[in-house]
Amino acid sequence: FGKxxxxxxxxxxxxxxxMLVGDSKFAELKVVLKEAVLQGEEILAPAITWNYGAFIQAVIDFLIIGISIFFVIKAMNSMKRKKEEAPAPEAPPAPTKEEILLTEIRDLLKKD
Structure with a gap:
């Protein structure tokens, strides 16, 4: 996923x-803090640069991955909540007065 x-x-x-910034490669955007020390065409000391283009690219990668993970976890939690909120089976209805009366009559007849 990261790749x-x-x-x-x-x-x-x-x-x-x-293209909007005006450079061909965004990752190569940088600020030169100290120029390279050259002797002819030989580099004695390389330039010291602040490579902000690569950093901005890494931040955008991180944000896209973070937002993707956030939405996946949010969807999983939503599905989990829906499972938990499923209504419990209803209790059987209470017996009617007629059923109670018939049960009492049956119990009285069994005693005899």
């Missing part, structure tokens, strides 16, 4: 957002 969400975010959701 599906990651693919959805990376391949479906982020390209239009990257």
């Amino acid at each position: 599906i969400v990651t693919s959805f975010v990376n391949d479906i959701l982020m390209p239009p957002i990257a």
Whole structure:
């Protein structure tokens, strides 16, 4: 499930957002805090960057997974509540006056 969400975010959701921002890959958005130290074409010290694009992508992954789990658990709890609220079988109706009278007559006849 996590890989599906990651693919959805990376391949479906982020390209239009990257297009709006003006960068080709959203995950590569960053702020350069310190430039790389170069000597000719050789890099002596790499640049220090704050990679906020990758972080935003991870947050969106987390939110989609969290919301999905929330709705699954909510649906399960709803089904569980419906089972618990099922009406209990009704008690048999109380005997009518006529039945009570007939029962008393039967009991009196048995004594004799």
